[in-house]
Amino acid sequence: MIRQLLKLDDSKRYDGKQALNHKWFTKFAPHKDISDEVNRLNDQVLSNLRNYKSVSHLKRKVMNMLIKMANTNEVAVLTQYFKEVDIDGTGKINADELKAIMDKTTIKMTNEEINNVIKQIDEDGQNITYSEFIAAAIDLRSIVTPERVKAIFT
């Protein structure tokens, strides 16, 4: 199933609904302790985090500006998600917290892989801050519009 989720071609990749209806979820993932909305996001967000590549300082700045302009439900939902993952409320996500949320999904990663994900997202490789998380987790296709890009560069 992971292979289906990771298909590059959008038409072949499982969408969230198909994934949630897959027997792995219905059988093994009761997810009682976090909200449905957050559950729905798990795989998408975690795979975005995992595929996130370090970006230049400038790109990061542009992304943060786009996110500020986005003002969409998506940001609100991701904010909620961040709070769920940040178990101890420090405002930062560390490897243990990332591992804890990952254990609730079908995504299995080794400690080393988790550390690598954090290193990709955070320059110090220790903690993912809120803005780093949003930048890495958001589906950029949904917030990048020609109008917004134009607004930033003019």
Ligand SMILES: [Ca+2]
């Ligand atoms: Ca924390």
